[in-house]
Amino acid sequence: VVEAVNxxxxxxxxxxFQVMFAWQNNEDVDLDLPGVEVTALASPWTSAKFDLTLSLAEHDGRITGSLEYATALFDTATAQRHIRYLRHVLTQLV
Structure with a gap:
């Protein structure tokens, strides 16, 4: 596509694109490797790969998620406003 659009x-x-939406519908499963103990570790920091990334998933009948944003482009108040808009849209849908 990149070559065609150039x-x-x-x-x-x-x-x-600069905005990503991800719906994570995979079940959380433990990795079972014989003879190996595996522990998931959270990254101590994140770096925004896109201007905005909205990640949503369903857990125990609830939609949970996060909004990752480039701090060079958006401040905290703007990101919180985006979250309020999304919450309003989702509330109106149900």
Whole structure:
């Protein structure tokens, strides 16, 4: 697609999109490897890969999620406003 569209290259962002939506519908399962003890570790920091990334999942009948954003583009108040808008839309849907 990138070759067909041939967008102007800019290292400041990805060539096709800057916003990601991810619906994680995979079950949380423990990795079982014979003879190996496996423990999941949370990353101590995150780096935004896109301008905005909304990740949602269903856990115990509830939709949970997170909004990751590039702090160079958005401040906390703006991200919180996006979350309020999303919550309002989801509330109106149900």
């Amino acid at each position: 967008p102007t290259r800019n290292l400041a962002h990805t060539p096709l």
